[in-house]
Amino acid sequence: MWGPAVRRACARGASLSRALGSRAPPGGAAAAAAQASIHRLPCEFPSARYYSTVADGHDDDAAWNAAWGDATAELTTAEMPFEESAGRLRKLLQTELLLHTDLQDRPERFFRAHRALGRHAVPHGPGFFIRFTVQYNLFAGTVLAVGSEDQVAKLHDMQKAGQLGCFGLTEKFAGVQSGLVVNTTAEWDADTDTFVINTPNDGAKKNWISQGFTADKAVVMASLKVGGKDCGPHAFLMDLRHDDGTVAPGVVMDDMGRKTTGNDLDNAWLHFDNVTVPKDALLNRYCDVVDGQYVQKVKGMRPFDMIGQRLYTGRIAVAQAALEYRRALFEVTKRYSDNKMSPSMNGAFALSNIPQLKAIYAEADETGARVDAFVARCEELLIDCIKEERLPSPTLIDAIATCKIRAVETSIDLCFRLKQEVGSFALMDDAGFKHMDFLQCCKFAEGDSRILMQKLARDTMKRLKTDRWEGATEDEVRLSLKLSEDMASEIAASGDKQKAWDDNFRTVYALAEATMDRVEDSVWD
Numbered sequence: 001m002w003g004p005a006v007r008r009a010c011a012r013g014a015s016l017s018r019a020l021g022s023r024a025p026p027g028g029a030a031a032a033a034a035q036a037s038i039h040r041l042p043c044e045f046p047s048a049r050y051y052s053t054v055a056d057g058h059d060d061d062a063a064w065n066a067a068w069g070d071a072t073a074e075l076t077t078a079e080m081p082f083e084e085s086a087g088r089l090r091k092l093l094q095t096e097l098l099l100h101t102d103l104q105d106r107p108e109r110f111f112r113a114h115r116a117l118g119r120h121a122v123p124h125g126p127g128f129f130i131r132f133t134v135q136y137n138l139f140a141g142t143v144l145a146v147g148s149e150d151q152v153a154k155l156h157d158m159q160k161a162g163q164l165g166c167f168g169l170t171e172k173f174a175g176v177q178s179g180l181v182v183n184t185t186a187e188w189d190a191d192t193d194t195f196v197i198n199t200p201n202d203g204a205k206k207n208w209i210s211q212g213f214t215a216d217k218a219v220v221m222a223s224l225k226v227g228g229k230d231c232g233p234h235a236f237l238m239d240l241r242h243d244d245g246t247v248a249p250g251v252v253m254d255d256m257g258r259k260t261t262g263n264d265l266d267n268a269w270l271h272f273d274n275v276t277v278p279k280d281a282l283l284n285r286y287c288d289v290v291d292g293q294y295v296q297k298v299k300g301m302r303p304f305d306m307i308g309q310r311l312y313t314g315r316i317a318v319a320q321a322a323l324e325y326r327r328a329l330f331e332v333t334k335r336y337s338d339n340k341m342s343p344s345m346n347g348a349f350a351l352s353n354i355p356q357l358k359a360i361y362a363e364a365d366e367t368g369a370r371v372d373a374f375v376a377r378c379e380e381l382l383i384d385c386i387k388e389e390r391l392p393s394p395t396l397i398d399a400i401a402t403c404k405i406r407a408v409e410t411s412i413d414l415c416f417r418l419k420q421e422v423g424s425f426a427l428m429d430d431a432g433f434k435h436m437d438f439l440q441c442c443k444f445a446e447g448d449s450r451i452l453m454q455k456l457a458r459d460t461m462k463r464l465k466t467d468r469w470e471g472a473t474e475d476e477v478r479l480s481l482k483l484s485e486d487m488a489s490e491i492a493a494s495g496d497k498q499k500a501w502d503d504n505f506r507t508v509y510a511l512a513e514a515t516m517d518r519v520e521d522s523v524w525d
């Protein structure tokens with residue numbers, strides 16, 4: 001099952017330390033050398049404390065780590081044309097080091113691979129990480145979540161052939177509410193036993209689709225209509241291109257253009273004009289069309305809810321990538337400031353000793369360790385669910401949302417403040433700060449921070465109202481009461497619930513913060 005790269009590494013008896021690469025020794029080296037070393041930032045695995053404990057059971061982990069480190073050490077550069085970067089992922093797939101199905105069979109490896117690739121974003125931007133997570137989590141993960149056995153088997157064929165897949169959820173006018181709003185349609189044609197996929201208007205175009213221009217296949221979310229009845233959003237596995245690379249009939253696509261970072265990744269808009277796909281394009285583990293009728297195979301299992309499960313693995317992977325980017329950026333910057341001397345009355349001292357920089361390094365260590373541990377705990381709990389094939393509890397779902405928000409927001413805050421304090425180094429092309437918009441992408445990937453926060457606040461309000469719930473903290477109770485009272489008086493005046501909610505957004509987000517504080521503690525119970 002393993003490809004040649006891992007077999008070679010095993011034969012050499014490669015160890016984890018080999019995969020870790022070498023860190024520049026603190027102090028001693030000249031600042032210029034520290035700066036130059038950024039280019040060689042190894043694809044490191046974080047120290048063992050970030051591993052989930054469930055990873056310990058695999059005897060061959062060290063060899064796998066080494067092989068994965070080798071295979072991903074020189075993946076892409078920010079300047080690489082996206083076609084070439086797509087080619088690198090095709091080759092990585094064909095090593096079979098990480099199988100499309102590892103998300104469910106060896107989830108600890110799936111997460112470890114994400115963590116390691118998060119570090120690439122400092123020297124090379126986020127393009128490859130996004131490409132990778134879309135392939136493995138959103139595309140293949142959705143097929144695993146709602147595909148039949150035959151459909152999952154196609155993932156193996158794709159992997160061997162090095163074929164790429166993208167995930168088409170976001171629509172132009174749905175933005176962060178995509179999923180709630182799906183205007184792309186898939187209509188059952190009983191005469192031909194096919195589905196016909198259409199983009200009814202410009203606002204329903206799929207946009208921002210990562211790898212959408214280079215992919216061979218797509219999982220596309222579309223509202224299914226059978227016999228005129230609207231059955232809600234469903235996932236379709238379809239060909240975007242034929243084997244010779246030509247675009248499938250009725251599919252119109254283009255790359256969206258240059259971005260501030262990550263231009264080695266294609267982000268496409270997609271338009272479907274009467275695209276005919278076969279019956280087995282519908283990912284059909286939980287539903288199907290039988291004798292012209294829509295059938296739910298497992299009562300109570302709505303396919304869209306199961307697709308939502310993929311967002312949980314994605315949220316943890318994104319949280320980890322944000323943390324790894326933050327960690328790598330701080331390491332690179334500290335190497336520089338340890339070696340950059342500043343004059344003073346008492347002789348020269350290293351820039352790292354300037355009080356505000358010293359304080360931010362210490363804060364990053366402390367906050368980083370706390371959030372790392374929280375994310376690792378969520379990973380561990382989610383891996384248990386995946387392995388035992390059970391759905392995560394509502395508490396874990398809230399914890400996963402919280403860990404993604406906290407990892408991304410603390411990383412943004414720390415990196416931004418570091419940039420303000422370190423001086424001209426931050427402006428250098430190769431310092432890594434220019435890829436900080438990676439963290440911006442993490443903000444809305446797999447659930448926008450603001451939307452998740454509103455959900456957490458709403459759920460807390462509901463629980464306090466309905467079950468006389470005693471698990472809430474004092475802050476949650478106080479803020480929920482305030483929000484209820486302020487909203488009640490506004491609703492009495494205007495009758496508009498949504499407006500009352502929006503007008504009180506500060507209290508909403510304060511309540512979300514209080515909820516996240518409780519949730520963060522809850523995973524250790």
Ligand SMILES: Cc1cc2nc3c(=O)[nH]c(=O)nc-3n(C[C@H](O)[C@H](O)[C@H](O)COP(=O)(O)OP(=O)(O)OC[C@H]3O[C@@H](n4cnc5c(N)ncnc54)[C@H](O)[C@@H]3O)c2cc1C
Pocket residue numbers: 130134166167168169170172174175176177178207208209210211262267441444445446448449450451
């Ligand atoms: C690099 C990249 C890769 C991506 N890859 C994919 C992919 O492979 N597949 C895919 O389907 N999608 C993908 N996306 C889309 C992404 O997941 C987001 O859904 C999308 O970028 C949202 O963008 P928007 O600016 O249109 O959102 P908008 O909806 O316009 O939101 C803009 C801002 O307003 C805020 N906002 C919006 N509505 C509300 C509200 N009701 N309450 C409070 N705040 C609100 C949000 O916080 C957000 O920051 C990608 C995006 C990027 C940038």
